[in-house]
Amino acid sequence: MTHYLVGIDNGSQSTKVSVFDEYGTVVCEGRQALRPNDTPRPGVVEHPDDDLWFSIGEASRRAMETFPGDVADIVGVGLCTIRFCRALLKGDGTLAGPVMSWMDARVSRPYEHTDPDVRYVTTSSGYITHRMTGEFKDTAANYAGVWPISTDRWEWLRDDEGFSKYQIPREMLFELVMPGDVLGSVTPEASRCTGIPAGLPVFATANDKAVEALGCGLRSPDTLLVSLGTYIASMATGQRNIVDASSFWSNFASIPHKYLYESYGIRRGMWTVTWWRDVLGEEARAAADERGVTVEKYLDLEAAKVPAGSNGLMVVLDWLAPTEAPFKKGAILGFDVRHDRFHVYRAILEGIALTIYRCGMAMGKETGETYDRLVVSGGGSNSDVFVQIFADVFGIPAVRSKMNNAAGLGSAICAAVGQDLYVSWDEAIDNMVSWEPAFVPDAGNHVLYRRMSAIYDEVPSHTDKIFEESHKIFG
Numbered sequence: 404m405t406h407y408l409v410g411i412d413n414g415s416q417s418t419k420v421s422v423f424d425e426y427g428t429v430v431c432e433g434r435q436a437l438r439p440n441d442t443p444r445p446g447v448v449e450h451p452d453d454d455l456w457f458s459i460g461e462a463s464r465r466a467m468e469t470f471p472g473d474v475a476d477i478v479g480v481g482l483c484t485i486r487f488c489r490a491l492l493k494g495d496g497t498l499a500g501p502v503m504s505w506m507d508a509r510v511s512r513p514y515e516h517t518d519p520d521v522r523y524v525t526t527s528s529g530y531i532t533h534r535m536t537g538e539f540k541d542t543a544a545n546y547a548g549v550w551p552i553s554t555d556r557w558e559w560l561r562d563d564e565g566f567s568k569y570q571i572p573r574e575m576l577f578e579l580v581m582p583g584d585v586l587g588s589v590t591p592e593a594s595r596c597t598g599i600p601a602g603l604p605v606f607a608t609a610n611d612k613a614v615e616a617l618g619c620g621l622r623s624p625d626t627l628l629v630s631l632g633t634y635i636a637s638m639a640t641g642q643r644n645i646v647d648a649s650s651f652w653s654n655f656a657s658i659p660h661k662y663l664y665e666s667y668g669i670r671r672g673m674w675t676v677t678w679w680r681d682v683l684g685e686e687a688r689a690a691a692d693e694r695g696v697t698v699e700k701y702l703d704l705e706a707a708k709v710p711a712g713s714n715g716l717m718v719v720l721d722w723l724a725p726t727e728a729p730f731k732k733g734a735i736l737g738f739d740v741r742h743d744r745f746h747v748y749r750a751i752l753e754g755i756a757l758t759i760y761r762c763g764m765a766m767g768k769e770t771g772e773t774y775d776r777l778v779v780s781g782g783g784s785n786s787d788v789f790v791q792i793f794a795d796v797f798g799i800p801a802v803r804s805k806m807n808n809a810a811g812l813g814s815a816i817c818a819a820v821g822q823d824l825y826v827s828w829d830e831a832i833d834n835m836v837s838w839e840p841a842f843v844p845d846a847g848n849h850v851l852y853r854r855m856s857a858i859y860d861e862v863p864s865h866t867d868k869i870f871e872e873s874h875k876i877f878g
Contacts (some may be wrong), residue, residue, distance in 0.1 A: 407477045408818045409466075409599060410811035411459060413484040413531065414611065415505070415633040418458035419808055420466040422477065423815040425824050427806060427835030430472065433465025441501065446508035449501035455484065455527060456534050460596040467598035479604050479822045480589065481814030482535065486610035487548050488527035493520050496533040505634075506670075508726055513549055513570045522575065528608075529577045535597075536587025536605050543579040544609030544655035554644050554653065557581065557660065580607045581659040583821040583828075606821040608814050609657040612638060612665060617657035618813030619780050619804050620836035622829070627763050627774040629793060631781030635755060636668030637763035639772060650765035657813055658828050664770060666762035670723040672755055673783050675733070678722070679748055703786045706749040711795065711848040712855055714741045718754035719862055730874035734866050752789050756796040757852065757859045763797075777801040778838075780809045787842075795848035796856075800841035812836065 406425045412418065414437075421432040435458040441449045467474075487505035492498060499520045503510050514524050523529075529541035543557040551560045551569035559576060560566040566573070580586060586605045594601035608614045612630055616638055621628045628638045641662045645653045648664075656663045669675075680687065680698055691701035715737045724731040735747060767774055777797050779790050784803040794801035806812045816831045825831040 404476060405472070406819075406822075406824055407470075407472060408815040408822075409463075409477060409480040409603075410808070410814035410818070411463070411480065411482050411484075412611070412614075412808060412810040412814060413455060413459055413527070414810065415485055418455075418462045419811055420459065420462040421808055421811040421815070422466055422470055423812065423835070425819060425834070427812055427815070427837065429806065429808070431466050431469040432808070432811075433462040433467075433469075435459075435461035435465070440504050440506070448504040448506040450488075450504060451501060453498060455502055455531060456596075459531065463597035463599055474600050477600060477603060478824070479606055479818035480535075480599060481606050481608050481816070481818035482528060482531060482586065483608045483611055483614040483810050483814040484527040484531050484545070486526070486545055486612065489514070490525050490527055490530035491518065491521045492523040492525060492530060492533070494522040496523070496530075496537070496539070498530070502527055502530065506723070510548060511726060513568065515570065523577065524571050524575050525577050532577075532586045532605065532607075535589060535593045537590050538587035539577050540580055540586050540607075541577040542582060542586075542607035542609055544582050544607070544613060544657065544659075546579075547610055547654055551576075552579075554646070554655070557655065582607050582609050582657045583659070583817050585821060604818075604821070606818040608817045609655055611810055612636070613655060613657045613663045614813035614817070615780055615810040616640070616663055616813070617816055617832070618806065618809030618811065618836065619778050620832045620838075621778060622832060624770075624772050625774055626776045626778060627767075627797075628778045628780060629759055629763075631673055631755075631779065631783030631789075633672065633674050634668055634670055635672030635759060635781075637666045637759050637766065639664045639766065639770070639774070641770065645770070648766075648769050650762065650769055657817060664766060666759070666766040668762060669720050669755060669758055670725065672720065673781065675720055675722045676748075676751055676755075676783065679751055683744055699786070702745070702748050703788050705745040706752065706788045709746050709749040711753075711792075711845075712851050713746045713750040713753060714739070716742050716746050716750040717855075717859055717862060718747070718750045719866060720751075720754050720758060721863075728867075730871040731863075731867065732870045732873075734862070736862065736866075749788070749792075752786075752792055753796075753852075754859070756789075756792045757856050759793075760796050760856065761860055775799055779803050782807070790842050791845075794842040794844040796852045798844050798849040798853075800843055802838045802841045805837045805839055
């Protein structure tokens, strides 16, 4: 009998629910876009209404409606949601207010108890766990940010460890479990909403980046993962909880008591790629239709015609300024008569790769690791041009998983280990993760990008001064 696992990937822009067999093959899936965030005032970024749960319900029903097998062969659900969110719940587990996005300034500060209706303070995964199972439990591995948690023990801090400074009474926090542990079972009410059979065990995963890394098979410290999402960063695995790094931070991994080192990255990374696609608008869509391809494929084909380095065009990717430097802006520099819209598109891709190279190398210098293999994940990895740019910039082979929903697969791996379908995390990865052939770096392009990188890395030191002054006028 083949066993099946439901992998829930609730991301920043959409929710994808996939049903995998025990070898990591997708047999059906459903997707639901999230609604645009509400931004009623500066610093506030919220998921409207009950959109996270609604999107999971919609995507799950679409997946289950097309499931070709016997639902009795589905043995578990892995739940992965957006990290750095904060959810305030009433005593019955319903929302006391909209879920705060990871982009909301409040999540970077200690909780303030201003609403008497709030009984629990939790993450997006804690909230969705309750909607799915009725339990007040959550994975310890999604508590990144301002939470009273011991990153060494994966438990709530003790009173003598500074618990009180986080301003959350202990009774307002959920019970913590480890990745691969059971959170609870799908309730009849959740089953009616999602189409997932009632009674199925729901397994804890981790934060979305760590689950994605697991789904990409990341487990060797000499491999660097580039995650191409709304937030783009590079990641590597490790055994130590390094808390004093200057170029990265240690995050919980999806394997208990292991860590994911995450470099500094790019806010609104792939969002910027989508932005430029939308700027091109109807013209690009019409050209793509004429060729019988998607807009993304059309842009990929045209960007492949642009020489490496985009004839000197460079893009600085500060489309969303960090809270500590609100004056930062994005910039496109170096225009001349050679450039057109496809140069801009390729320059955005190159700007992402050059930025992540700088961040990834800084992380490797601190950890003492040298990377000899690159794994590229996320929707952007579907672009052959983009993956080749990464190989050329880093000068090492770049691969992508055959499964383009790495977080969904990582969720399924957690469920597979939790259900004892495999005796270890390594065995689960060996059986469920596979890769496409590697993109080999072009030596000439690598030399060019190294020369370009020395210039590119210095650009913000000049543009920041200009934007800091213009911010005083335009905000």
